Amino acid sequence: MKESLKKNDLVTLSITDLGSSGEGIGKLDGFTLFVKDALIGDRIQAKTIKVKKSYGYGRLMEILTPSPYRVEARCPQARACGGCQIQPLAYKKQLSYKENKVRELLERVGQVKDYIMEPIIGMEEPWYYRNKAQFPVGQSKEGDIISGFYAGRTHSIVPMDECFIQHPMNRELMACVRQWMKAHNVSPYNETTHTGLVRHIFTRIGKYTGEIMVCLVINGKRIPAADALIDVLKNISGMSSICLNINQEKTNVILGDTVKCLWGKPYITDKIGDVIYQISPLSFFQVNPVQTQKLYGTALEYAGLTGEETVWDLYCGIGTISLFLAQHAKKVCGVEIVPQAIEDARENARLNHIENAEFFVGKAEEVLPEYYDRYAAEHPGARAHADVIVVDPPRKGCDEKLLQCMVQMAPDRIVYVSCDPATLARDLKFLEKNGYKVQKVRCTDMFAHSVHVETVALLVKKQ
Numbered sequence: 333m334k335e336s337l338k339k340n341d342l343v344t345l346s347i348t349d350l351g352s353s354g355e356g357i358g359k360l361d362g363f364t365l366f367v368k369d370a371l372i373g374d375r376i377q378a379k380t381i382k383v384k385k386s387y388g389y390g391r392l393m394e395i396l397t398p399s400p401y402r403v404e405a406r407c408p409q410a411r412a413c414g415g416c417q418i419q420p421l422a423y424k425k426q427l428s429y430k431e432n433k434v435r436e437l438l439e440r441v442g443q444v445k446d447y448i449m450e451p452i453i454g455m456e457e458p459w460y461y462r463n464k465a466q467f468p469v470g471q472s473k474e475g476d477i478i479s480g481f482y483a484g485r486t487h488s489i490v491p492m493d494e495c496f497i498q499h500p501m502n503r504e505l506m507a508c509v510r511q512w513m514k515a516h517n518v519s520p521y522n523e524t525t526h527t528g529l530v531r532h533i534f535t536r537i538g539k540y541t542g543e544i545m546v547c548l549v550i551n552g553k554r555i556p557a558a559d560a561l562i563d564v565l566k567n568i569s570g571m572s573s574i575c576l577n578i579n580q581e582k583t584n585v586i587l588g589d590t591v592k593c594l595w596g597k598p599y600i601t602d603k604i605g606d607v608i609y610q611i612s613p614l615s616f617f618q619v620n621p622v623q624t625q626k627l628y629g630t631a632l633e634y635a636g637l638t639g640e641e642t643v644w645d646l647y648c649g650i651g652t653i654s655l656f657l658a659q660h661a662k663k664v665c666g667v668e669i670v671p672q673a674i675e676d677a678r679e680n681a682r683l684n685h686i687e688n689a690e691f692f693v694g695k696a697e698e699v700l701p702e703y704y705d706r707y708a709a710e711h712p713g714a715r716a717h718a719d720v721i722v723v724d725p726p727r728k729g730c731d732e733k734l735l736q737c738m739v740q741m742a743p744d745r746i747v748y749v750s751c752d753p754a755t756l757a758r759d760l761k762f763l764e765k766n767g768y769k770v771q772k773v774r775c776t777d778m779f780a781h782s783v784h785v786e787t788v789a790l791l792v793k794k795q
Contacts, residue, residue: 354417373399651677729755
């Protein structure tokens with residue numbers, strides 16, 4: 333097929349799967365074509381825009397026969413915005429797609445066999461679930477101040493007043509900031525020229541406390557008319573924190589390292605289960621509180637704690653999982669590379685009167701091996717041991733040095749919380765080759781209408 337297919341050809345094909353970014357996948361005599369905005373079950377006409385040796389990319393021209401799983405997108409900007417890649421896919425089909433994607437990667441890449449795949453935990457209400465938003469600010473061709481989200485794979489802002497997966501309060505918060513900017517001639521940031529002041533409107537809203545944070549990410553050290561902004565925002569019900577984040581770097585990274593509190597507290601509070609957390613602009617905190625409790629509940633169930641265990645929680649952030657586990661363990665040791673996050677973790681432990689959690693700053697792949705070696709030096713003939721190790725790494729997964737040290741510590745159980753099924757599969761393959769067996773796996777849908785999925789895997793030591 334490749335020999336006869338060239339750029340700008342019109343082709344007809346049936347979509348049988350979705351790719352990692354939500355694009356439809358169709359086959360033409362074994363040649364794979366990826367088509368954005370096409371869904372499983374669609375029969376479409378597409379124009380080829382790039383042709384490689386065994387695969388290519390196409391642009392959706394016409395839906396000849398719509399998928400039985402295709403629904404009307406709730407958001408009018410769903411196709412333009414890069415956030416909700418699969419919003420036009422019926423929610424139940426979204427769940428089965430995510431579960432199947434995890435299963436396929438575990439079995440193909442991880443070569444994992446003979447394990448229990450428990451049913452994915454979906455959302456009862458898959459709308460307005462995010463407690464954090466980062467809205468880029470810019471200027472339209474007409475000169476108006478706009479805010480919204482970036483179009484897929486670009487930094488072009490799609491203006492929007494309402495996002496159907498964000499907290500509905502954000503509509504009012506964005507409008508207030510834009511009106512303040514217009515009234516006081518405050519300029520939006522221009523990425524190309526590295527000029528202008530306001531880069532992003534960053535918000536956090538406590539699901540269970542109702543506390544609100546508004547943080548302006550600025551290309552400067554101060555803002556004009558700060559008192560006017562405070563006067564606009566402070567009377568909004570729930571407003572608890574008004575901050576500035578300083579980011580003067582020419583970078584795509586949203587947040588800088590410095591936060592200045594203009595009014596209220598430099599954090600908000602929220603909770604997961606019975607644990608209260610202080611959350612600053614720089615804190616990592618899961619964006620879907622309802623599903624987070626279910627995700628951590630699965631991790632706790634898989635850990636099988638009786639109250640007598642020593643647990644290591646690697647990539648612990650502000651102690652979200654650590655403090656959840658500490659209520660049921662003898663001791664929890666948390667490791668995180670971000671010093672501010674560890675300060676928050678220690679403060680959160682104090683806030684919840686939890687005394688059996690200890691936190692260490694550093695890279696997990698350095699802290700754990702150093703602890704292991706130091707223990708061996710101080711206790712000749714013995715080795716450091718953990719009853720349970722919990723890991724919740726970033727998308728890149730675990731460093732092999734860390735996995736090797738985990739194996740050396742020989743915990744009875746390893747609980748792996750993953751935000752990327754491809755790196756999860758890779759790491760489970762290593763652990764299965766080094767004395768562990770994947771026993772159970774369960775997905776949780778934390779990000780409805782996107783392709784992302786969180787997964788918890790339980791590994792037990794082979795006898």
